[in-house]
Amino acid sequence: MEEETLFLPLDQLIEGLNGKRFSSEELTKAYIERTKQLEPKIKAFLSFDEEKTLREARASDERRAQGRLLSEYDGIPIGLKDIFSEKGQPLTCASKMLEHYVSPYDATVVERLKAAGMVLFGRLNMDEFAMGSSSENSAFQVTHNPWDVTCIPGGSSSGSAAAVAAGELPLSLGTDTGGSVRQPAALCGVVGIKPTYGRISRYGIAAFASSLDQAGVFARTVSGAAAILRLLCGADPKDATSARREVPDFCKEIRNNRGKKWTLGVPEEYFGDGLDPEVKKAVLAAVDFYKHLGYTIKPIRLKTLEYGISAYYIIATAEASSNLARYDGVRYTYRSPNAKTTEEMFSLSRSEGFGSEVKRRILLGLYVLSSGEYDAYYYDKAQKVRRLIYNDFAEAFKGADAIVTPTSPTPATKIGVKSTPLSVYLSDIYTVSVNLAGLPGMSLPCGFSKSNLPIGLQLIGKPFDESALLSIAEAFEEGHEYWGRRPKG
């Protein structure tokens, strides 16, 4: 199979299967071959069950031969961040703590992918427990950016973005607590969308910060992301915070919205100090493109931007310190071999099982929950600031259909660059507020730096209005060829 085929967008892969140009087994085998060839330098996968994957592909081909396809996506491979439960498969969260954990059940999103006949293709690397933005916090390996293997792919859904960018996969799932789908999508030059909080069930997804966590999709094109997003969204009795809202046919809505002249808000705070000039230029060129399409471009203010990082790191670490209390050496595979007492079982297992970043965040979370003028004073303060951020966005959306910003302040940086934890946190500035406000957000390629590294455009939408985001994103994609570029080698 030719390399070009592996980079086809979802709709053309479906056409290929329907037109019998290739079978699901042939397609899956071709992705496996490419993965084997590239993995020594990309390192996107933590584990891969080849036999199971091919079995699923052959089962799809049989269904096709018998005329009983489960969906139009039947037989299409999709990868999973190593945070989603898939029965019988490992789930490590890239942590030594869960190195030997095997999922006893399927996450709701996995059930939905299986019900659609999709081929579940490998377990993808991430920052440990989704804490980080480079994969350098993975306990097992660092994933490399396919555009320049000396650079980070972003994170925490590092493998999910890198595998799609490298053509090892056409689609993948990630999770986004503070930008972990959008930022790696930007740095790897693919489309990544995180819907409104509550759109996708969190059942079966290892928890980091429960009021912020949301699953998301990586795809080569906007329509591919829209199609898989629709498959995943919807109420789930197993997750009381999943929204009982109608899920639109996003692809149909994109078609219906073609030619519509939207109003886009451009917040000046997102274009200030710290923004790389090349990123700024590419994002402003995108704004200009929309202007020429006849969109209304409206300068807006989001004055709470500067509070986002503080509020986010207080809330996320507080929730994480609670969620990660379950890893105590009793039930979740890792127990220190040196533990002789119950106290040692707890403390040695946690000391040996967690990496530095996870420990740092647990400490910060516990600190913010136990310090200040009264119990949980700073946690309470951060939740009040969260309300201000929410209100700030709500005000902006009174006069705009979506907000346009950069996704990341810089293109991908080099692997191994020494930086303080705080400086790494500050690079999340454009994405975290979206999670605090529970809004849908996406990143799509909008240019390349002089060193040929992708640049991402972030679109932020009103709650439950993913259709507008996807429609606006598709209009940009239609007018550019960035999505079709492939990394060399």
Add this chain to the structure above:
Amino acid sequence: MKTSADIDQLAKIACIRFSEEEKVIFQQQLQDMIGYCFKLDAIDTEGVEPLLHTFEQDENTWGEDEPTTCDGLKMLEQNAPEMRDAQLAVPKVL
């Protein structure tokens, strides 16, 4: 977070042990992060209701009780570090 007693206390409630060298590093890093995060103190939030969750459904989520099958023991056995007689085994408590 001015004294090492704080990090000792946090380590205790986190159930994580740190070497003396680690304590120095973590303390400095925490200090930086706390210094940054606690800038929120300067923001006037008088009268602002905390936003605990952005998920605001107009009614509670209720469901019928339905019996389902779930082999909890098998699920535990698959991942527990140690089990004896179908129970989780831990080092002697007393």
